[in-house]
Amino acid sequence: DTGVSQDPRHKITKRGQNVTFRCDPISEHNRLYWYRQTLGQGPEFLTYFQNEAQLEKSRLLSDRFSAERPKGSFSTLEIQRTEQGDSAMYLCASSLHRTGNAVANTEAFFGQGTRLTVV
Amino acid sequence: GQNIDQPTEMTATEGAIVQINCTYQTSGFNGLFWYQQHAGEAPTFLSYNVLDGLEEKGRFSSFLSRSKGYSYLLLKELQMKDSASYLCARRGGGNKLTFGTGTQLKVEL
Numbered sequence: 001d002t003g004v005s006q007d008p009r010h011k012i013t014k015r016g017q018n019v020t021f022r023c024d025p026i027s028e029h030n031r032l033y034w035y036r037q038t039l040g041q042g043p044e045f046l047t048y049f050q051n052e053a054q055l056e057k058s059r060l061l062s063d064r065f066s067a068e069r070p071k072g073s074f075s076t077l078e079i080q081r082t083e084q085g086d087s088a089m090y091l092c093a094s095s096l097h098r099t100g101n102a103v104a105n106t107e108a109f110f111g112q113g114t115r116l117t118v119v
Numbered sequence: 120g121q122n123i124d125q126p127t128e129m130t131a132t133e134g135a136i137v138q139i140n141c142t143y144q145t146s147g148f149n150g151l152f153w154y155q156q157h158a159g160e161a162p163t164f165l166s167y168n169v170l171d172g173l174e175e176k177g178r179f180s181s182f183l184s185r186s187k188g189y190s191y192l193l194l195k196e197l198q199m200k201d202s203a204s205y206l207c208a209r210r211g212g213g214n215k216l217t218f219g220t221g222t223q224l225k226v227e228l
Contacts, residue, residue, distance in 0.1 A: 031214055042123075042206050042218030043162065056215065091161060097214050107152060108216055110161040 002026060004111035006092050012117045013082055020078045021114045025094030032075050033108060034067055035091040036060075043091055049075060050097065082118045089113045123219035125207045130225045136195050139222045141207030145188040150210040153181050153192045156221065157203045165205075166192065194224075202226045 005024045013019050025032045030051050035043035046065070047057045051072035064082075069075040079086055093108040122144035131137040143151065150169040154162035168174055168183035168190060180193040194201055204221040211217060 033215070035218075040220070042208075042221050043216075045215055045217065048215060093216075095214055107164045107167055108214070109164065110154075112161050 004092055004094050004109050006111040006114050008114055009112060010115045012119060015084060015118055016081055018078065018080045019082060019116065020076055021090055022074060022076050023092030023111060024074045025092070026109055027073075029094035029096050029106075029109075030072070031095045031097045032069055033093045033095075034075070034077050035093065037089045037091055037113070046077075079116075082116075084118045087116055087118045089115050123207055123209055123217060125219040125222045127220065128223045128225070130227060131197055133197055133199060133226055133228055135197050136193065137197060137224065139192045139194075139205050139224070141190045141192070141219060143188050143190070143207070143209040145185065147211045148185065148188075148209060149212070149214075151181075151183050151190045152208040152210065152216060153190075154206040154208060155203050156206055162206055197226050199226050
């Protein structure tokens with residue numbers, strides 16, 4: 001399977017615990033995105049990387065959230081001191097970005113997501 | 120979704136045609152995407168428009184008018200499996216996609 005993969009698929013945690021999710025993008029893709037989706041809503045942008053550089057973080061992302069992509073391949077998203085409001089589907093997506101040629105850039109391919117439930 | 124508007128729900132009959140509209144903020148626009156999402160699954164790519172006009176892809180077509188900040192997704196010969204949420208997404212800076220809340224399409228017999 002050469003698509004975007006996320007692990008785990010499901011996570012149930014107690015309030016106050018820390019959780020970490022992993023995303024493995026499509027191998028040749030240089031851009032990696034994290035989104036959060038709640039029921040009945042579209043995905044909300046959290047952050048994105050180009051290679052190992054984190055280029056943008058949403059203002060929605062509190063200090064409890066941190067993301068890394070240390071070698072420009074897989075990425076991790078950590079949530080510290082989880083709250084019930086963090087319960088959502090966390091989606092990772094990747095794309096190939098070619099500078100200066102918007103038409104040639106690929107669409108974003110999504111992973112299956114990690115469903116987080118904070119109890 | 121911020122600055123993306125699409126209807127919340129639509130219902131259509133199997134075999135019919137349905138058009139799902141989307142309006143978006145035009146500043147910093149860099150492409151318009153449509154994704155399909157079945158319940159509990161990841162969004163899957165359907166279509167992409169960056170220039171004005173109609174893009175046809177089998178039973179699905181997508182239209183874009185950049186000056187009007189308007190797009191639509193047209194689904195022909197509807198099948199029961201087309202029941203899903205259809206997400207309109209605008210690409211802006213950084214290739215970042217901003218999604219609408221999605222249109223829940225229900226296909227009935």
